Amino acid sequence: MSSAVTRTASGPGAMALLWAVALVAVALIPWITGSTFHFHIAIMVCISAMATGGLAVTAWVGQLSLAHAAFAGIGAYTSVLLVTRLDLPVLLGLPAGALVAGGVAFVIGAPLLRLRGVYFVLITFALNELFRLIMLEIPEYSGGSSGIAGIPKLSIFGATLSSYEAVYPFALVCLALVMGLLVLIRKGQLGRRFGAVEENLALAEASGIPTARTQNLAFTIGSAIAGFAGAFLAHYVGFISPETFGFQLSVSYVIMLVTGGRLALWGPLVGALFLTPLPEFLRGAVEYQHIIYGVILIAVLRFLPQGLAGLPAQLSRKEGRA
Amino acid sequence: MSFLIAQSLINGVILGTLYLLMAIGFTLAFGVMRIVNFAHGEFYMIGAFCALIGVTWLGLPYPVTLALTIVFAILMGAVVERLVFRPFRNDELSGMIASLGLAMILQHGALILFGPDPQAFPAMVTGVFKWGALIVPKSRALALGIGIVILLIFYLFLMHTRHGRALRALVQDQEVAAVFGVRLEIMYPLGLGLGIALAAVAGGLMAPLFGVSPFIGATPLLKAFIVVILGGLGSIPGAALAAILLGLIESFTSSFISASAADIVTFALVIGVLLVRPAGLLGRAEA
Numbered sequence: 001m002s003s004a005v006t007r008t009a010s011g012p013g014a015m016a017l018l019w020a021v022a023l024v025a026v027a028l029i030p031w032i033t034g035s036t037f038h039f040h041i042a043i044m045v046c047i048s049a050m051a052t053g054g055l056a057v058t059a060w061v062g063q064l065s066l067a068h069a070a071f072a073g074i075g076a077y078t079s080v081l082l083v084t085r086l087d088l089p090v091l092l093g094l095p096a097g098a099l100v101a102g103g104v105a106f107v108i109g110a111p112l113l114r115l116r117g118v119y120f121v122l123i124t125f126a127l128n129e130l131f132r133l134i135m136l137e138i139p140e141y142s143g144g145s146s147g148i149a150g151i152p153k154l155s156i157f158g159a160t161l162s163s164y165e166a167v168y169p170f171a172l173v174c175l176a177l178v179m180g181l182l183v184l185i186r187k188g189q190l191g192r193r194f195g196a197v198e199e200n201l202a203l204a205e206a207s208g209i210p211t212a213r214t215q216n217l218a219f220t221i222g223s224a225i226a227g228f229a230g231a232f233l234a235h236y237v238g239f240i241s242p243e244t245f246g247f248q249l250s251v252s253y254v255i256m257l258v259t260g261g262r263l264a265l266w267g268p269l270v271g272a273l274f275l276t277p278l279p280e281f282l283r284g285a286v287e288y289q290h291i292i293y294g295v296i297l298i299a300v301l302r303f304l305p306q307g308l309a310g311l312p313a314q315l316s317r318k319e320g321r322a
Numbered sequence: 323m324s325f326l327i328a329q330s331l332i333n334g335v336i337l338g339t340l341y342l343l344m345a346i347g348f349t350l351a352f353g354v355m356r357i358v359n360f361a362h363g364e365f366y367m368i369g370a371f372c373a374l375i376g377v378t379w380l381g382l383p384y385p386v387t388l389a390l391t392i393v394f395a396i397l398m399g400a401v402v403e404r405l406v407f408r409p410f411r412n413d414e415l416s417g418m419i420a421s422l423g424l425a426m427i428l429q430h431g432a433l434i435l436f437g438p439d440p441q442a443f444p445a446m447v448t449g450v451f452k453w454g455a456l457i458v459p460k461s462r463a464l465a466l467g468i469g470i471v472i473l474l475i476f477y478l479f480l481m482h483t484r485h486g487r488a489l490r491a492l493v494q495d496q497e498v499a500a501v502f503g504v505r506l507e508i509m510y511p512l513g514l515g516l517g518i519a520l521a522a523v524a525g526g527l528m529a530p531l532f533g534v535s536p537f538i539g540a541t542p543l544l545k546a547f548i549v550v551i552l553g554g555l556g557s558i559p560g561a562a563l564a565a566i567l568l569g570l571i572e573s574f575t576s577s578f579i580s581a582s583a584a585d586i587v588t589f590a591l592v593i594g595v596l597l598v599r600p601a602g603l604l605g606r607a608e609a
Contacts (some may be wrong), residue, residue: 294425
């Protein structure tokens with residue numbers, strides 16, 4: 001499975017160049033049209049892609065987390081509380097959010113990751129609910145069910161990014177950093193270790209890979225990325241509540257990941273790029289949006305088990321056979 | 323104080339029976355087909371709407387409506403098995419993700435058909451039973467009574483019929499069951515259909531108490547999850563024990579502490595059980 005994916009990613013240089021050009025072209029769309037609405041959509045794509053990228057890191061060691069929204073929430077609340085209560089700059093709040101989310105994941109990861117497959121999904125599902133309930137119980141920090149509004153906007157070295165046009169380049173840089181981190185992990189020794197653990201846990205263990213520590217590392221990195229994306233989302237949207245980071249958000253990250261490609265390096269980006277703007281194309285049929293998401297999810301699972309990112313490889317293999 | 327304890331006990335048993343209706347179907351689908359069905363709560367919702375349509379639109383008697391709901395749900399289970407779950411028979415994780423998609427489709431389908439507003443359900447019975455200081459509303463007693471009858475019928479079916487034995491054999495060991503002539507092509511849709519029917523009938527029973535809307539499936543799904551995790555995925559006796567336990571815990575914590583504390587206590591319990599005994603209180607360890 002993963003070998004097919006690496007083949008596309010690192011395959012013929014011309015192909016990689018083509019993809020890079022296409023990606024840059026897509027990233028330029030808001031500047032070409034100049035529409036603030038397109039800027040907003042593009043920023044949301046960046047945030048979703050970052051969060052889904054975090055989910056992908058955990059998926060690379062064979063675990064699917066339904067608590068991803070909770071980690072985004074931990075990052076968001078950490079950053080918002082640091083910025084509003086301690087007057088820290090937002091630029092420090094974002095990594096602090098990542099740090100705390102990653103720290104929590106590291107601590108609870110060791111016992112959690114003893115569970116595998118559907119059991120891990122179930123416990124992370126329960127954790128996400130527990131996070132929401134606990135946050136609702138401490139309204140002096142979380143704002144309770146009415147949430148926290150008027151969160152300070154993103155700012156860099158004192159310069160507030162007040163317009164969509166100003167936020168977008170920053171979002172692109174953050175996304176590039178996250179994707180860069182993903183590439184580094186995937187192409188490095190750690191990526192091979194992740195792959196070995198995902199493909200055959202017992203064999204990896206027997207070959208001397210510390211599987212428990214490897215899985216925990218992936219979970220920690222993935223959740224830290226979620227924390228970063230959550231903090232970004234909080235400062236961009238300006239409002240958070242415990243309900244923001246509920247089950248639905250976790251599910252939407254899972255949908256993006258699966259649609260993009262569960263094990264593909266570029267899967268999270270492809271999934272976010274495809275699904276985030278989709279509702280806008282369905283303007284005339286807003287009420288069908290979630291039904292279409294559901295159908296896409298089931299259809300991708302059924303016919304494109306490697307996701308949209310695996311589509312070129314799947315097509316070329318079919319051609320090769322014919 | 324002793325009155326409060328007795329009242330909590332009664333409320334706990336009522337809650338527990340309803341959770342059991344939800345949880346048995348859920349655990350059956352997992353035991354038979356290895357599917358963790360995130361759409362289970364949506365079938366509760368569909369059952370409630372079936373009951374609403376039967377009683378208020380078609381003017382059918384309540385028991386007839388419930389019977390029709392069960393038939394409809396079994397058929398729906400067979401269709402869903404064929405269209406959504408069949409390709410993922412040997413892939414638990416993909417099957418589960420597919421059920422997330424199914425849940426979205428069903429919930430938003432209901433939203434389009436019926437709108438977001440909660441709809442009132444006519445009361446089937448009114449008044450209360452009183453024993454001294456203890457009070458049980460008749461509407462709850464009715465739901466409890468029918469629920470117990472349905473659970474008994476289901477128990478007899480499972481223990482004393484050919485298909486029931488086949489289902490239990492599948493839960494124990496798929497391959498051996500298949501070798502002994504259990505026909506998967508019939509038993510998979512039947513297992514899922516029966517599980518869904520139990521959820522739907524729970525929806526039909528609860529509709530007069532809690533009203534009907536497209537969003538009512540979330541809470542019962544959560545309860546079924548909790549019960550099934552506590553009892554062990556796929557274990558029916560485990561589900562029975564855990565359902566009553568959960569009902570009692572909820573009723574006692576909310577009487578003596580608070581309702582939100584009840585939720586946190588149960589979730590902490592779930593996480594604790596999963597960590598100490600991942601297979602649940604009465605579940606078998608994974609092979």
